[in-house]
Amino acid sequence: MKQNEHAIEVDSLTKKYGNLAAVDNISFTVKKGEIFAFLGPNGAGKTTTVEILECLRKPTGGNAYVLGYDINKDGREIKKHIGVLPQAFNSFDRLTVKETIEYYASMFGAKTDADHLINLVDLNDKKNDLFKNLSGGLKQRLGVAVALVNNPEILFLDEPTAGLDPNARHEVWNVIRGLKEQGKTVFLTTHYMEEAEILADTVIIIHKGKIVATGSPEELIDNHGTRNFLILQKADKNAIPLIEKMGMEAKYDGEKGDIHVTLNHNIGVSEVLHALTLKDIGFGELQLKRSSLEDVFLNLTGEKLDEGVKA
Amino acid sequence: MNRILVDLKASLKLFFRNRSTLFWTIAFPCILILLFGAIFSYSTARYDLYVQNQDLANGSPTQFSILFIQALNYTNAFNIKQVNASANATQYALDNKLTSLLVIPKGFENQTMVAKLTNGTIKASLALIYDQSSSTGMAVVGIINGVINQFDSAISSKPSYIDTQLQTIAPTRYGYIDFFTPGIMAMSAMTLSIFGAVEVNTRYRENGIMHKVETTPMTRFEWILSKTIFRILMSFFSMAIILGIGILAFNLKVTIDAVSLLLLAACSMLFSGIGMVLSRFVKDADAADSAANAVTFPMMFLSGTFFPLEMMPPFIRSIATVLPLTYVNNGLRDAMIYGQQQSAIYYTAIITVLGVAVLIIGSFITKWEED
Numbered sequence: 001m002k003q004n005e006h007a008i009e010v011d012s013l014t015k016k017y018g019n020l021a022a023v024d025n026i027s028f029t030v031k032k033g034e035i036f037a038f039l040g041p042n043g044a045g046k047t048t049t050v051e052i053l054e055c056l057r058k059p060t061g062g063n064a065y066v067l068g069y070d071i072n073k074d075g076r077e078i079k080k081h082i083g084v085l086p087q088a089f090n091s092f093d094r095l096t097v098k099e100t101i102e103y104y105a106s107m108f109g110a111k112t113d114a115d116h117l118i119n120l121v122d123l124n125d126k127k128n129d130l131f132k133n134l135s136g137g138l139k140q141r142l143g144v145a146v147a148l149v150n151n152p153e154i155l156f157l158d159e160p161t162a163g164l165d166p167n168a169r170h171e172v173w174n175v176i177r178g179l180k181e182q183g184k185t186v187f188l189t190t191h192y193m194e195e196a197e198i199l200a201d202t203v204i205i206i207h208k209g210k211i212v213a214t215g216s217p218e219e220l221i222d223n224h225g226t227r228n229f230l231i232l233q234k235a236d237k238n239a240i241p242l243i244e245k246m247g248m249e250a251k252y253d254g255e256k257g258d259i260h261v262t263l264n265h266n267i268g269v270s271e272v273l274h275a276l277t278l279k280d281i282g283f284g285e286l287q288l289k290r291s292s293l294e295d296v297f298l299n300l301t302g303e304k305l306d307e308g309v310k311a
Numbered sequence: 312m313n314r315i316l317v318d319l320k321a322s323l324k325l326f327f328r329n330r331s332t333l334f335w336t337i338a339f340p341c342i343l344i345l346l347f348g349a350i351f352s353y354s355t356a357r358y359d360l361y362v363q364n365q366d367l368a369n370g371s372p373t374q375f376s377i378l379f380i381q382a383l384n385y386t387n388a389f390n391i392k393q394v395n396a397s398a399n400a401t402q403y404a405l406d407n408k409l410t411s412l413l414v415i416p417k418g419f420e421n422q423t424m425v426a427k428l429t430n431g432t433i434k435a436s437l438a439l440i441y442d443q444s445s446s447t448g449m450a451v452v453g454i455i456n457g458v459i460n461q462f463d464s465a466i467s468s469k470p471s472y473i474d475t476q477l478q479t480i481a482p483t484r485y486g487y488i489d490f491f492t493p494g495i496m497a498m499s500a501m502t503l504s505i506f507g508a509v510e511v512n513t514r515y516r517e518n519g520i521m522h523k524v525e526t527t528p529m530t531r532f533e534w535i536l537s538k539t540i541f542r543i544l545m546s547f548f549s550m551a552i553i554l555g556i557g558i559l560a561f562n563l564k565v566t567i568d569a570v571s572l573l574l575l576a577a578c579s580m581l582f583s584g585i586g587m588v589l590s591r592f593v594k595d596a597d598a599a600d601s602a603a604n605a606v607t608f609p610m611m612f613l614s615g616t617f618f619p620l621e622m623m624p625p626f627i628r629s630i631a632t633v634l635p636l637t638y639v640n641n642g643l644r645d646a647m648i649y650g651q652q653q654s655a656i657y658y659t660a661i662i663t664v665l666g667v668a669v670l671i672i673g674s675f676i677t678k679w680e681e682d
Contacts (some may be wrong), residue, residue, distance in 0.1 A: 056522070056525055079527060081527050082526075084526035086519055086522050086523050086526065087519075088519055089519070089523065090519040091520060091523065094320060094328040094329060095324065105525035106313060106317035106530045107314055107317070107524070107528065109313065109314075109528060130328075237468045255651060276562075
């Protein structure tokens, strides 16, 4: 067992299926107490990586240490110290919320206060409901509670909000923020850029098994998010040729009557507004939309994050 | 150990809370007893009938006994096979595991004449040694009685000159339903175990439950042991239900002893192992269910659970000798009906060795880590 300040250390990790490298020689570290997000489209290698760290899969090459324990040798020890919310958490349909927590607590031999965990994920009203009667969001919240039964130092949350409606997603986000406040290290995989941007201290963008960028969301956007957007609401169509003449892309949204301007590094918002004023071209309100991780991903890979398809 | 008990407790809760599973676990064997019991009462198959004709005159069968055997032949219900007149009939039936042996006693022709002269006051008698454990035995008794009635009518308009002395190979206090019951118990243990194992190994993997359990310190050994104990308990539960209904409805008198419980547990282990092996190769849950059906369905019919093996063509009898359920059926009947402990222990040993071996193979090939 190694002693250091990192919760997770990954060194040249590789997982191959035949000739296909699902995870291709990746290295990174996760600091203790941070929310760390693995961001990438479906099939990028996120779940494979996380399952190797959870000791559910064996790597083809490289190594990794979780809390100083070697994933190739200390699987049983690692499992005692981590909490896992698998993708699309599912449990025994006819056990209640409380029974489910108690069941998994017993698997760890942990003396857990089930009511405290139920309270933590705000499931007090549902604690005697059967699992099969819970909504998707409630199931995920129960999954987080179950991941906490052994009071783990690290939580692996694999796509914790996939398939949830916006309200349920925000509920789960609140729970994740609460975990950080408790000093837990959270390793999150997601294909929702908004989730990574809002929650994560550090983001790794993974694409086709390789790491393409690492940093805080702000750093990634500053370094790789090349484009900000200006939206001119209810604008005069004559603005389009003028903006294009300035070397920028402009699209007209016929339904709303808005013009979407893709700004570039060289020309600022003030210059666009000045040019429009000179030509007496009117518009209603204007809205500035900052570059996002979505744009970072698009810029780095040439693909959209949602589906992993060519833009 | 605690993990095994917790998982076992959870499995029991899940079982008793699932009303449809609970209902079918209880109803299925009960329906089978009633349904197949009724069907066999009207069976029209051709049976092996062994006949020992002791009614000889100068070393040759009497004319009357020959006529009687011919009458039996005319029914087209029997394959009549002759047994040497000097053999000990009861011992012969036991040694050769016969389901029915008709003894035409010495002086049968003369007795019938006397019966006619005394107008039935003194009756002639036949002895039928038969095995109540087989539906064949019961059917044979019925058909022979029919032939005797016809024969009586032919001799005189007033029937009942001939009596049939019934002698069973098994103790007489048992009825047909008692002998049918062990087969249903074995079949029930088989289906509960094989489908239970398939459910856990395919559906739990498909819906992600296995995946979550694998993230805990629970080991594959603990998981499999817990599920196997659960299936053994379910087999005992099913046995208790069958017994309960049987005692209330049919006045069952079978004996449950340690050997029969051990054999049922071994049966459950064996079929749990087979279920695990099946689900390793057929990973889709629905396809695995079909595969389990493909294994259990023929076995139900070819191993003497419903249909007596002696009714089957020789090649099917050969198949039955390699089907494990045949040994479970035989062993349970030996333990619960015949009181043949030695034979029951022999069958139990076979199934236990086989059960442990298949369970170990099943455990070994059951995936715990992903690829």
